[in-house]
Amino acid sequence: MSTQHPYRRLKVPNETPFKLGPSPGKGWGAFATRRIVRGSLIMSEKPIFVIRMPHTEITDDHVTMAFRHVPPSQKAQFLLLRDNGSTRFTSMNEALAENSFNVANSDRGEPEAHGLFLLHSRFNHSCVPNSNIPSISEEIISSFATRDIEVGEEINLCYNPDFQCRTRYERHQALRFACECVACLPGTPFQRVSDMRRRLIRGLQYLAHGADLDGKRQISRSIIVDPKLKMMAETFSIPLSSRLIYSLLSFFFLEEEGLLDDFMEARLRPSLTKTVRLFKSETNQRIVLQAMEQKTWLQRLQVGFGLYGREDAADYEVTLALRRLRQFL
Numbered sequence: 001m002s003t004q005h006p007y008r009r010l011k012v013p014n015e016t017p018f019k020l021g022p023s024p025g026k027g028w029g030a031f032a033t034r035r036i037v038r039g040s041l042i043m044s045e046k047p048i049f050v051i052r053m054p055h056t057e058i059t060d061d062h063v064t065m066a067f068r069h070v071p072p073s074q075k076a077q078f079l080l081l082r083d084n085g086s087t088r089f090t091s092m093n094e095a096l097a098e099n100s101f102n103v104a105n106s107d108r109g110e111p112e113a114h115g116l117f118l119l120h121s122r123f124n125h126s127c128v129p130n131s132n133i134p135s136i137s138e139e140i141i142s143s144f145a146t147r148d149i150e151v152g153e154e155i156n157l158c159y160n161p162d163f164q165c166r167t168r169y170e171r172h173q174a175l176r177f178a179c180e181c182v183a184c185l186p187g188t189p190f191q192r193v194s195d196m197r198r199r200l201i202r203g204l205q206y207l208a209h210g211a212d213l214d215g216k217r218q219i220s221r222s223i224i225v226d227p228k229l230k231m232m233a234e235t236f237s238i239p240l241s242s243r244l245i246y247s248l249l250s251f252f253f254l255e256e257e258g259l260l261d262d263f264m265e266a267r268l269r270p271s272l273t274k275t276v277r278l279f280k281s282e283t284n285q286r287i288v289l290q291a292m293e294q295k296t297w298l299q300r301l302q303v304g305f306g307l308y309g310r311e312d313a314a315d316y317e318v319t320l321a322l323r324r325l326r327q328f329l
């Protein structure tokens with residue numbers, strides 16, 4: 001039956017290091033046809049059309065209008081897409097939702113824009129993925145291997161950018177399907193600690209930014225149970241020494257989760273480097289430098305713990321600077 005599957009007619013460029021095939025329990029997926037080395041490009045892809053508005057406002061009419069301007073060859077490719085590999089989509093909007101990526105640059109504050117991608121949308125999800133789309137340039141998305149991918153291995157992506165801070169239950173609520181990756185398969189030792197680690201990462205980010213993932217302060221059922229500590233985070237009164245330890249802990253937990261790939265590290269490093277440079281008290285500076293000279297995140301953390309409870313001459317001005325910055329966000 002799968003010989004007649006419409007995905008057999010989806011055009012995958014020759015140079016692309018994967019082919020499409022059935023993925024048990026997940027419809028179809030993309031499988032490596034050669035070894036893909038960590039950090040290397042998997043594929044760059046242009047959308048066949050882009051709709052520039054929030055997801056919640058897009059209707060079937062918007063998608064149909066955009067589709068009208070697509071060249072006939074790409075229209076034919078679009079019509080091969082199926083809901084998770086088998087049934088036809090019930091609406092144009094559903095087809096867009098299942099096969100699109102937000103191509104807006106959120107760091108530059110661009111409004112939502114959803115592009116339809118024929119091939120990257122074939123990548124299934126994993127909460128511990130082996131590929132990543134680190135940035136989007138001029139609506140072109142490029143995926144890279146976050147670790148070595150062996151021939152025959154399925155290539156997967158994490159569908160949600162904040163899943164490193166979400167427990168299994170929260171992730172499945174958002175995905176609306178039950179992922180069975182190593183962080184999701186229930187009852188395994190990894191899964192049991194994974195939930196704990198991801199919750200801790202979320203708490204640590206609250207302490208660092210004084211706000212939750214949505215940029216807002218939590219009113220009830222806060223991730224930070226101690227009201228005094230929560231208040232300190234929200235008023236940016238957390239001392240530098242604790243900030244450094246929280247940051248090192250986050251790196252360590254992310255690494256343990258299998259999520260500290262080169263892209264994640266490049267994204268988080270600048271803020272750690274900034275924190276390291278802020279220390280003014282000599283003894284603290286010495287401990288920080290010694291910690292950063294260590295080879296592994298665990299060793300950096302172990303040495304960094306020497307700062308626990310220590311005040312620094314820069315504490316007050318850091319608090320003032322962060323409060324000022326907060327006013328502009």
Ligand SMILES: C[S@@+](CC[C@H](N)C(=O)[O-])C[C@H]1O[C@@H](n2cnc3c(N)ncnc32)[C@H](O)[C@@H]1O
Binds near residue numbers: 026098121122125126
């Ligand atoms: C963008 S499509 C991915 C390609 C799709 N499997 C196909 O056959 O075209 C997303 C859909 O694939 C399925 N899927 C993706 N990752 C999955 C996973 N880890 N476990 C189960 N289903 C998954 C879900 O039905 C999801 O809505």
